[in-house]
Amino acid sequence: MFDRRLVAYFDWGLLGLTIVLATIGVFTIYSAVNAGGPTYQQNLYLKQLIWFGIGAVLMIVCFIFSYKRFDQYAVIIYLICLGLLVSVLVFGKFVGGARRWLMIGPMSLQPSEIMKVALIIMLAHYFSRHLKKDGLTLRDLIQPMLIVLMPCILILKQPDLGTAMILVLIAGSMILFCGIGRRTLLLLVTAGAVSIPLVWSLLKNYQKQRILTFLNPERDPLGTGYHIIQSKIAIGSGSVSGKGYLEGTQNSLSFLPEQHTDFIFSVLAEEWGFMGASLVVILFLLVLLWGLNIAHKCRDPFGILLVVGIGAIIFWEMFINIGMVMGLMPVVGVPLPLISYGGSSTLTIMIAIGLLLNVSMRRFMFE
C-alpha cells in the first residue's frame, strides 16, 4: 500500500511555508502576552507550541491515508461533527456568555472549528458527483444548502457569528467555483434583492442598530470603534520597519483588545512595520498560490474541490482578520490562521494543511 513515490512527491515547500508562518505566530504570541511585563497569560506561547505539536500528529494522520478515504467516509465525518455541535449545546462549557467549548480531559475543544473541514469534505463529496458543465441548477443546490445550514444554525445558537459566517463563505466559494446555471444565478440574485429589504423591515430597531454598528464600527465609538482606532494606530505607528520585537507600545500598554487572538496582526505590524507585515501577507499569498498549484495538478474532482475548500478557509479567515484590524472589514471574531493563539483553530488549520499535503503527494496516482 505504501508507495515509494509518496516520499518523492512529498510537498516540502508547503510544509516549509507552514512552519515559517507557525514560527512567526509563536514569536508574536510571546510578544503579545509578555511585552507589557509578566501577565497571567505569559506562558500562552508554550501552550501554542503544544497545540502545534498535537496539530503535527493530526497532520501526519491526515496525509498517511489517501484522501480518497475521506471521500468514502465523508458522510460519517460530517455527521460526527454535527453530533459534536449538538453536544456542545447540551454539555458545553459556558464562557463569556457563549457555549462553544467541549471539555475533553484537560483540553477544551471548539467543535465549530473542526466543522469547517468536515463541511468541506462533505461538500466536495457531494459536488464531485453532481457537477454539470452548464452549471448547477436550483435543484442541485437544495442538498448543499441543507448541509451548510444545519451546522450554521447550531453554531449561531452558541452563539458564534464569526464561525457561522466563515462556513457560509466557504460553502459559497465552493458553489461559485462549481458554477451556477445562468437561470439559477439570476433567480438567486433576484430573491436576495427582494428579501433583504423585506427582512430589514421585519427587524427590531435594536437589531438594526447592531447590524449597522457591525458594518460600521465608527457608530460605536466606545466599544469596537475605539478598538479599531487603537488597532489602526498600532499598525500605522509601525511605519516602515516597526518599533522592534517586544517594543510595541500599543500592545504593551494594553490598548489593544484580544491582542493574542483576533488582534495579533496589529501587534505584528506594530513591531515589524510594513516590511514585516507585508512579508506575512506575501507568505499567505504564497500558501494560497501553492494550493492553487496543487489543485491545478490534481486530476480528480474530489481532490480539486477539497483543495479549493481548504484554500477558501485560509483565504477568508486571513482576509477578514487582517481587513478587520486595518479597519477595512466589520469586527468579527475570526482568528488569523497559524498566527493567532487558539487550540481548536490551530488543530483545524493543521488538519487542513495535512489534507493539502495529501492531495499534493498523490497527484501521480492518475498519471
Next chain:
Amino acid sequence: MANYLNKIEIEWFKRRLTYILFTIIAVFCLLVVRLFYLQILSGNKYRQLSANNCIRLQTIGAPRGLIFDRHGEMLVDNRPSFDLSIIPKDADPVDKTIAKLAAYIRVPETQLVEKLGAKKGLSAYKPVVLKRDIGRDMLAAIEVNRFDLPGVMVDVNPTRHYINTQSAAHLIGYMGEINSNELKKDEFSGKKQGDHIGKFGVERSFEHILSGQCGGRQVEVDSSGRTVQVLNAVSAKPGRNIYLTIDKGLQQKAESLMTGKSGAVVAMDPNNGQILALVSSPAFDQNAFAAGLTQKYWRSLISNPLHPMTHKAIQGEYPPGSTYKIVTAMAGLEEGVIDANTVFFCPGQYRLGNRVFRCWKRSGHGKVSVEKALTESCDVYFYQVGQRLGVDRLAWYAKACGLGVRTGIRLGHEGDGLVPTAEWKKRKTGVSWQGGETLSIAIGQGFNLATPLQMAVLTSAVANGGYLYRPLILKEALTAEGELVSRVEKQLVGKLPVSNRNLDLIQRGLWQVVNGKRGTARIAKLKDIEISGKTGTAQVFSRKTNESMKEEHMAYHLKSHAWFVAYAPAGNPQIAVSVLVEHGEHGSSGASPIAREVIATYLEGGTQTLELKTDKFLDG
C-alpha cells in the same frame, strides 16, 4: 469513455482555477495597498498618536433615577460629587506630583499613595481615584494650582443624596461598589469594576429601572492629560424615576412614633396591597453609605444590640402572639368545631393531662363566646379550639392566610415566618408532636413565627372581605422626561378560607377589641374613626418558670414583644396597620397607641388630641 469525459472536466476545472487566481491577487493587492497607506503614507501621524497615547476613552456617568413617594414628594436626589483622580502616566514623576497634591489639599501623603498602590497592576493610562467627594476647599486649592499638577483631574459625578436621612432607610436602601461575585452575574453584564450599584432595599430591587446607561467620549489629550478635543461622544442615558407607594408624611410620623424603640410598623392599603409606610427601627444613615462608609460607623451599626441593619418589618420573624387568634378563630368556625354560639367556661386556667395552661387573666373570663374571646383575648377559649382542631388543621388555615410563606414584596431578604406541623417537628427535631404544643400554637406562641408584613397582609385581607394582595412598594416608573414607563397593578395572590358570615363574626370581635367595654385595646380608640384590631403579646421565653414575675420588672431582653394589628375605618377600611415593638411588654400599651396615631395621621392628616390612658391591659 469515462476517462475521456473526466479529462474534459479537469480542463474545465483549470479554467475556473484561473478565476480564483485573479481574485486572490486582487485581494492581496488591496491588503498591501491598505498596509502601505496606514504604515507608510500615514505612518508619521500614527507614530505620533501612539507616542503620546493621546486618544483616550472617558466614561460619562449616567444620572440614576430619582425616587419619589406616592404624592411626588422627593425622597432621593442626586448631587454632584467632585472626585479627585490621577492618571499616573501623565503625572510623571508620580511621587512628586502626589507630594505636591497632598500639600495643596492638606491630606497626609500616605493616604493618597495607599490608593495608588492598590491599583498598581493596572494600565498607567487608566485614571486612579484618589479621593471621592472632595469638599469646596480642596476643589479650590486644586483648581488654583492646576498648572503645577499634571495628570491630576477632578471629575464631577452624580452621587446619591437621601433627603431625609434615616427615613425609610431600610425600604429605600443604599448603594455600594460592585463586587466580583456581582460582576459575574448576567444582570450586571453592563457594569464594570468600580461601578456603584444598589445593594439593599429599593435601590437593589429596582436597580434595573433606576440605573441609567453610561455614555463616554473619545478624546485627544495633550502631554499633561488635558483634553484637546473631543473626537466622538455618546451621551449617557439617565435612569428612570420611580414613584413608591409610600406616603412620606405617614412614614415620618410612624418613624417618630418608633423613636427610641426597636421594632417595625407596616401600613398598607387593604384595597390594593400598596404599602403606605414601612418602618424598621432603629434605622441607619444612608448618606453615610453613599459617601463611602467609615470603619467606625460600620462597626457601630454591626455591634448595636438593636440590629439597625435588619429590616425588621420584612426580615424580623416573631411569634405572632394573640394576633394569631384571628387564624385560630377562623379555623375553628370553618371546621365547625365551634360556631357563633359555642360557649366555653374560662376559670383562668386549662388542664391538659397533668399540665396546667394559664389564661393571661388569672381570675378567668367566665363564660366566653368566640366574639368575646377575641375581644378579651381569652386564652382558655382558644386552647380548647386548638385542641379540637389539632395542629395540622390549624397549620392548613395559617398557610391559607399567607403565613409561613413570603408575601412576595419586591425587597430582598424577606423572611418566611414559620407555620409548624407535626411532620415538620418530627423532621426538624426527631421528637413527636406533643398535645400541649397545639395549645401554645393556638394562641400564637410556641414554634409560630410571622413577620410584621405577613400580619399586615393578613389584617388587610380580614378588612377587605378576604382578599390577600401581594404587598406593593412600586407605584410607577417614569422616564426623566416624565413619560410613563410602567405602572404596577394590584396582584391578588389568594383568598382567606372563610365564609362571609364567619368573617363578619371575626370582624365584630376585632371591632369590640377597640370599641367594646372590655376590649384589650380600648386605649387605641379614636373619637371619629372606628378602628378594629387585635392585640398580641409574644413571649420571648417560657413564662412557666417565672410565673410570678411581672413584665415591667424583667430585664429588657426578657420582656415580651408587643403586637397590634388593626384596620380602619371599620366599615370601609382604607388602611391596615401592623405594629411590632420588640420587648414592648404588652400589645395594648406598647403597640396599639402607635397604630392609632398612624391611622389618625393617614385618615385625618393629624392626631386627635387624646389623653394617653395609663392603665395597662394585659393579654395572653
